[in-house]
Amino acid sequence: xxxxxxxxxxxxxxxVVFLLLLVIAFTVPKLQPLLYVSIFFYTLHHxxxxxxxxxxxxxxxxxxxxxxxxxxxxxxxAILYYISELITKHIEDAGFGSLAAMSHxxxxxxxxxxxxxxxxALIEILSTLISK
Amino acid sequence: MISxxxxxxxTVLSSFVIVIISSFMALMVxxxxxxxxxxxxxxxxxxxxxxxxxxxxxHLTLIRDIAHSISMMFISxxxxxxxxxxxxxxxxxxxxxxxxxLLFANGAIVLTERVLIPxxxxxxxxxxxxxxxPSVPFSKMSDLIRTTLLGAVSAVVxxxxxxxxxxxxxxxxxxxxxxxxxxxxxxxxxxLIGSFMTESLGTIGRYSSGATIFAGGWLITxxxxxxxxxxxxxxLTAFFYRWTAALIEPFAQEDITGILDDIGKTxxxxxxxxxLIAFAFIYTALFSIILVKLITTMK
Amino acid sequence: MRxxxxxxxxxxxxxxxxxxxxxxxxxxxxxxxxxxxxxxxMGIWIIQSIFILFGHSLL
Numbered sequence: 001x002x003x004x005x006x007x008x009x010x011x012x013x014x015x016v017v018f019l020l021l022l023v024i025a026f027t028v029p030k031l032q033p034l035l036y037v038s039i040f041f042y043t044l045h046h047x048x049x050x051x052x053x054x055x056x057x058x059x060x061x062x063x064x065x066x067x068x069x070x071x072x073x074x075x076x077x078a079i080l081y082y083i084s085e086l087i088t089k090h091i092e093d094a095g096f097g098s099l100a101a102m103s104h105x106x107x108x109x110x111x112x113x114x115x116x117x118x119x120x121a122l123i124e125i126l127s128t129l130i131s132k
Numbered sequence: 133m134i135s136x137x138x139x140x141x142x143t144v145l146s147s148f149v150i151v152i153i154s155s156f157m158a159l160m161v162x163x164x165x166x167x168x169x170x171x172x173x174x175x176x177x178x179x180x181x182x183x184x185x186x187x188x189x190x191h192l193t194l195i196r197d198i199a200h201s202i203s204m205m206f207i208s209x210x211x212x213x214x215x216x217x218x219x220x221x222x223x224x225x226x227x228x229x230x231x232x233x234l235l236f237a238n239g240a241i242v243l244t245e246r247v248l249i250p251x252x253x254x255x256x257x258x259x260x261x262x263x264x265x266p267s268v269p270f271s272k273m274s275d276l277i278r279t280t281l282l283g284a285v286s287a288v289v290x291x292x293x294x295x296x297x298x299x300x301x302x303x304x305x306x307x308x309x310x311x312x313x314x315x316x317x318x319x320x321x322x323x324l325i326g327s328f329m330t331e332s333l334g335t336i337g338r339y340s341s342g343a344t345i346f347a348g349g350w351l352i353t354x355x356x357x358x359x360x361x362x363x364x365x366x367x368l369t370a371f372f373y374r375w376t377a378a379l380i381e382p383f384a385q386e387d388i389t390g391i392l393d394d395i396g397k398t399x400x401x402x403x404x405x406x407x408l409i410a411f412a413f414i415y416t417a418l419f420s421i422i423l424v425k426l427i428t429t430m431k
Numbered sequence: 432m433r434x435x436x437x438x439x440x441x442x443x444x445x446x447x448x449x450x451x452x453x454x455x456x457x458x459x460x461x462x463x464x465x466x467x468x469x470x471x472x473m474g475i476w477i478i479q480s481i482f483i484l485f486g487h488s489l490l
Contacts (some may be wrong), residue, residue, distance in 0.1 A: 111163075111468065153473075
């Protein structure tokens with residue numbers, strides 16, 4: 001029931017945002033890109049806080065049996081990647097393709113940095129095997 | 133036994149560790165630069181080939197060298213053996229040792245050195261080529277070479293066993309209920325050459341059990357060990373290639389696991405070929421020992 | 432030995448489940464790009480478990 005309620009709420013919210021954007025496009029077309037960006041990011045922030053994070057936390061709890069870093073790392077990097085892609089697409093739509101690519105790349109490097117600790121531990125063990 | 137395994141795998145192990153590390157690296161690069169994927173694949177394949185091919189080629193040269201030295205040895209002792217055989221008269225009749233068989237066994241060695249090992253190298257090269265450039269495949273060719281080699285080797289071994297059992301004087305000491313499950317196990321678990329291995333081991337076993345009367349048991353055992361060490365080494369290495377391929381399949385690229393698998397297959401055939409050599413070696417050694425024993429006891 | 436045989440298998444199963452659910456949420460071309468991370472996780476898990484199962488003497 002809770003899920004149902006929040007789903008309805010989200011849909012209504014999206015419709016309201018959409019209407020608001022239409023109104024903006026109709027009344028102040030010159031300011032439209034600016035307002036669009038701000039409303040987009042506000043909605044994104046809201047969605048992340050209300051849906052994505054609780055879901056992620058539940059998801060991590062679901063896979064608690066997995067030893068510590070794996071579930072968190074996987075879900076965390078998936079969420080990061082998804083958000084980064086959304087933002088990238090948004091920036092691209094505004095016409096700044098190269099900036100979008102750059103930010104996406106930076107997020108990718110961040111994700112890899114999350115994994116780097118695990119990987120270095122493993123590769124250290126492996127390299128002791130070689131040098132032996 | 134453990135240290136024996138370790139010395140074999142030690143050289144191979146480090147190259148596989150390099151393969152694992154580089155496939156992790158390739159994953160990261162793939163994630164960061166998806167558009168670079170083709171280049172990553174190519175570079176990774178080159179790296180893996182340079183690292184992984186070396187132990188395989190070492191085994192090929194090892195077996196070839198052994199074949200070469202055994203054929204040299206045979207050429208030098210064959211005149212002596214035949215001459216003394218004529219001198220000792222009919223004493224060999226009851227033992228079912230035939231000089232033709234000796235010639236045959238060592239002809240097989242020459243065959244190995246001249247034909248089989250170069251063909252195996254060719255199969256390896258064809259496999260690699262078809263992995264590097266999948267649109268120009270040679271996989272049928274290399275498969276054909278491998279099956280043909282296996283067929284040739286089995287034919288030679290079958291001829292051996294015909295030679296040996298023709299006289300009917302030999303009885304196989306290892307036979308009976310005890311060894312059946314082991315034979316079955318090997319047959320089921322060693323791919324390609326399992327049944328061949330049990331057959332040939334059975335044949336040699338049948339032979340040497342007859343010779344145990346003349347030479348001591350420990351001597352037979354040591355001859356067996358010396359003859360079979362290269363084969364076992366090759367077999368273990370081949371298994372190691374396939375195990376690694378299975379282990380890294382989930383996260384490495386398909387080409388890499390394919391390369392490892394192919395090299396493993398070729399090494400299995402090489403193991404079969406090395407059985408031929410072991411055969412000839414055991415035969416020649418037993419022959420010489422029995423000859424010496426006969427001559428010394430007759431005098 | 433902290434890691435028993437069962438944990439290795441259940442880890443593989445869980446990582447598979449988890450990543451397949453995550454990949455469901457992604458669009459198709461994103462899936463291809465994100466796949467290396469999943470493979471990385473699986474690889475780290477497998478190699479780590481192998482080390483813990485067999486490799487204490489090798490460390």
